[in-house]
Structure formats: structure tokens, C-alpha cells
Amino acid sequence: MTEYFKGVSQIKYEGKDSDNPLAYKYYNPDEIINGKRMEDHLRFAVAYWHTFQGVGLDPFGVGTAERPWDSISDPMELARVKMEAAFEFFGKLGAPFFCFHDRDIAPEGNSLKETNKNLDEIVKLAKELMKGSKTKLLWGTANLFGNKRFVHGASTSPNADVFAYSAAQVKKAMEVTLELGGQNYVFWGGREGYETLLNTDMKLETDNLARFLKMAVDYAKEIGFKGQFLIEPKPKEPTKHQYDFDTQTVIGFLKTHGLDPYFKMNIEANHATLAAHTFQHEVRVARENGFFGSIDANQGDMLLGWDTDQFPTNIYDTALCMYEVIKAGGFTTGGLNFDSKVRRGSFEPIDLFYAHVAGMDTFAKGLKIADKMIKDGKLDKFIAERYSSYTAGIGKDIVGGKVGFKELEKYAMEHDQIKNNSGRQEMLEAILNKYILES
Ligand code: XLS
Numbered sequence: 367m368t369e370y371f372k373g374v375s376q377i378k379y380e381g382k383d384s385d386n387p388l389a390y391k392y393y394n395p396d397e398i399i400n401g402k403r404m405e406d407h408l409r410f411a412v413a414y415w416h417t418f419q420g421v422g423l424d425p426f427g428v429g430t431a432e433r434p435w436d437s438i439s440d441p442m443e444l445a446r447v448k449m450e451a452a453f454e455f456f457g458k459l460g461a462p463f464f465c466f467h468d469r470d471i472a473p474e475g476n477s478l479k480e481t482n483k484n485l486d487e488i489v490k491l492a493k494e495l496m497k498g499s500k501t502k503l504l505w506g507t508a509n510l511f512g513n514k515r516f517v518h519g520a521s522t523s524p525n526a527d528v529f530a531y532s533a534a535q536v537k538k539a540m541e542v543t544l545e546l547g548g549q550n551y552v553f554w555g556g557r558e559g560y561e562t563l564l565n566t567d568m569k570l571e572t573d574n575l576a577r578f579l580k581m582a583v584d585y586a587k588e589i590g591f592k593g594q595f596l597i598e599p600k601p602k603e604p605t606k607h608q609y610d611f612d613t614q615t616v617i618g619f620l621k622t623h624g625l626d627p628y629f630k631m632n633i634e635a636n637h638a639t640l641a642a643h644t645f646q647h648e649v650r651v652a653r654e655n656g657f658f659g660s661i662d663a664n665q666g667d668m669l670l671g672w673d674t675d676q677f678p679t680n681i682y683d684t685a686l687c688m689y690e691v692i693k694a695g696g697f698t699t700g701g702l703n704f705d706s707k708v709r710r711g712s713f714e715p716i717d718l719f720y721a722h723v724a725g726m727d728t729f730a731k732g733l734k735i736a737d738k739m740i741k742d743g744k745l746d747k748f749i750a751e752r753y754s755s756y757t758a759g760i761g762k763d764i765v766g767g768k769v770g771f772k773e774l775e776k777y778a779m780e781h782d783q784i785k786n787n788s789g790r791q792e793m794l795e796a797i798l799n800k801y802i803l804e805s
């Protein structure tokens with residue numbers, strides 16, 4: 367078989383003293399952290415779209431990426447070569463999972479029928495390659511935003527033909543996800559949102575979105591797809607206002623439409639930033655409400671207001687993310703998918719390896735820090751003490767539903783000289799720094 371990434375051999379764990387950029391310093395798949403292998407804690411996935419479809423274009427200039435498949439022009443030949451190269455990449459990296467959109471792996475034809483035929487052919491190849499590989503499919507999804515037919519949305523388009531087309535496309539994407547053993551299926555609301563309410567029937571659009579998801583739930587049952595359905599919140603981009611704004615909004619939407627038993631969240635770090643939340647906030651909201659599913663691992667730029675999808679290299683964020691993941695009981699079907707792209711200036715194939723190694727090490731280190739934070743228990747203890755007024759006396763009665771406004775008024779009359787305690791934020795931040803520096 368052709369070797370596409372020449373000069374890169376299997377990436378190994380060399381430990382923290384290594385200065386080899388093509389070796390893991392912290393990611394040691396077999397190392398046991400709290401009774402579980404690191405690989406099983408982190409469940410890393412490579413995102414097909416950025417890594418094999420990304421060309422490094424921006425609104426001001428053409429693609430800069432140099433890739434081993436650049437000389438191929440036939441779309442189907444290109445799709446086959448990329449799939450082979452992808453499995454070489456997964457193998458060399460030791461990535462246990464990958465994720466894709468239908469249109470990442472196979473080109474559209476002149477009709478939906480031809481498009482499905484193209485997809486079938488590449489799925490067949492992927493299935494063959496998976497037999498000789500340890501890499502599994504974390505999730506599949508449908509691209510309902512790239513083609514111009516989705517200009518006004520997919521299931522929220524004002525055009526019923528687009529709704530029908532989107533349904534046909536998701537039906538097929540679910541079938542191929544099942545065929546490849548996908549453990550989840552993701553719904554990211556591509557262009558499900560609006561630009562102006564002057565031309566938008568918001569009620570019909572959001573009801574249609576719910577109808578669409580209900581059809582997907584029904585069809586999953588029909589074909590025996592047992593994977594987890596995930597919704598990926600994002601507040602803006604491409605539309606000005608996306609319906610799946612953030613985790614709390616999506617939970618409310620699912621509950622309104624009786625869809626909450628069938629969906630969990632796929633939280634993306636950069637989307638949290640766009641919603642003016644921290645990454646940790648979004649994961650916390652998901653876990654505390656029973657919607658923790660999977661994570662799109664990346665990071666945004668605090669100085670930019672758009673979705674930069676950078677590789678995650680911020681230890682604070684990965685530590686606090688893994689803190690939430692461990693507290694959620696760890697991943698079940700989900701994992702950490704690198705929905706991240708190399709910068710336009712990092713255009714060589716080797717940069718794809720450097721980037722993934724950097725992201726994987728940052729999360730591995732984050733896992734170790736989080737494990738220490740939890741085992742040491744200082745933060746948990748502080749929080750427990752901070753809320754201890756609810757474990758006895760009037761607080762216990764409030765939590766236990768034993769008192770109402772009248773009883774509380776009587777209590778407040780007798781206890782109106784209130785004494786608060788310090789939140790000790792800086793002291794706690796120094797403790798977090800100590801975990802980071804010493805783990
Ligand atoms: C775009 C989204 C997208 C989803 C999958 O912003 O992150 O890539 O993860 O459709």
C-alpha cells in the first residue's frame with residue numbers, strides 16, 4: 367500500500383523529558399489513572415473534515431495546505447486516496463476513533479441517487495480499512511450546510527423540499543454510521559437559525575426542527591441504530607442566531623418537545639466561548655442535568671469573536687474539562703474529538719501530526735491534573751463547607767421543602783444580622799495552579 371505520510375513512523379510515548387515533537391510526553395495509552403487506562407478515559411478521535419478536507423483557505427486568500435493527495439483531480443479517486451491516507455494517519459497517531467460528515471468522505475454527484483452511490487462506495491472502502499485497523503467510528507453526521515440548497519437552513523428552511531432532502535440525507539448518514547459501527551450520531555444545527563425575524567416564522571421553524579429530530583429517533587429504532595444521539599450547541603455562525611444556542615437552551619428545547627430522553631450533548635469548547643461561557647460551564651450544565659455525552663476538543667481565541675477551531679493547548683481548560691468528565695463518571699459512548707484545524711500558516715503535512723500530538727498531550731496532562739484535584743479533595747471540601755448552611759437548621763428545611771415565605775419571614779426577623787464568608791477565589795486559583803504545576 368502507498369505510504370502517504372513518509373518520514374513519520376508510529377508515534378510513541380517517550381515521557382515528559384523527551385523533546386521529540388513526534389512523541390507523546392504525557393499521553394501514555396496504557397497508563398492507569400484511577401483504575402482505568404488513559405486511552406479509555408480520553409477516547410481521542412480525529413475529525414475527518416479538518417484533517418483531510420481542510421485546505422487552509424480564509425475569506426482573504428486561497429488554501430495554503432500542501433497535502434500528499436494534491437495532484438489528484440478526479441473526485442472519487444481523491445476520496446479513495448484520502449480514506450487510505452486517513453487510516454495511515456490514525457494508525458501512526460494511535461487514534462482510537464475518528465468522526466466524519468457524509469460529504470467529507472465522498473463527493474456529491476449530479477443527483478441524490480448518485481451522491482448516495484458515491485457514499486456507498488467509500489463506506490465500503492472505509493469498512494475494509496477498519497478491519498485492519500484499531501480505529502473505530504466515534505460518530506457520524508450529515509453536512510446540511512455546505513451546499514447552496516441549505517442557504518435558508520435544512521429542517522428549518524422555509525422550503526419544504528429542503529426539509530425533505532435533509533431528511534433523506536440524514537436517513538442515509540444514519541445508515542452508514544450504523545454500517546461502520548458508529549457509537550453516536552451528531553446533530554449540529556448547521557444553518558438552523560436565522561438572520562432576521564422580519565422574514566422568519568420562528569415558531570414553525572423550531573417546531574419543524576423538533577419534527578425532524580423525532581423522525582430521526584423513529585428511524586433509529588426502525589433500523590436498530592443503538593448509538594447515542596448527540597446535539598452540538600453553538601450560538602452563532604453561520605447564522606446570526608443559531609437555535610441550538612447553548613446547552614441550557616438545547617435542554618429547554620428538548621424538554622419542550624418531549625425529546626429529552628433521546629439526546630445528550632456534544633459540547634465544543636470554541637462554541638462555549640462564542641456563547642460567552644467557559645468550556646467548563648457548558649460541560650457542567652450538561653453533566654448536572656444528565657445530558658453529558660461527548661466533547662469536540664478545540665479552543666477559540668479570546669481576542670477573536672469567531673469559530674477559530676484551534677488545537678487545544680491550554681492546560682487550564684483541559685484540566686477543568688477533564689475534572690467535569692471524571693465527575694460525570696467518564697465517557698461512555700462519547701470521547702474527545704479534535705474538531706480542530708491547523709493554522710493557515712502551518713501548511714505542511716507534518717503539522718497535522720504536531721497538532722494532534724500537542725492536543726492529545728494537553729488533554730492527557732489535563733486528565734492527570736483533574737484526577738489529582740478530585741483525589742486531593744481540597745476544592746470539593748471547600749465547596750461543601752461553603753454550602754454547609756443548607757445541611758442543618760433553616761437551610762435543611764429550605765432544601766427539604768419544609769418551609770415557605772411565612773416561615774422564612776419569621777426566621778429572618780429573628781436572624782437579620784447576617785454574616786457572610788469569603789469566596790476565597792484567589793486562594794483557590796493558587797491551589798489550582800499548584801495542581802497544574804505539580805501533577
Ligand atoms: C461547526 C461544527 C461542526 C460539527 C459537526 O462549527 O463544529 O463541525 O461538529 O457538524
Ligand code: CA
Nearest residue numbers: 598634662705
Ligand atoms: Ca464541532
Ligand code: CA
Nearest residue numbers: 634636673675
Ligand atoms: Ca467550531
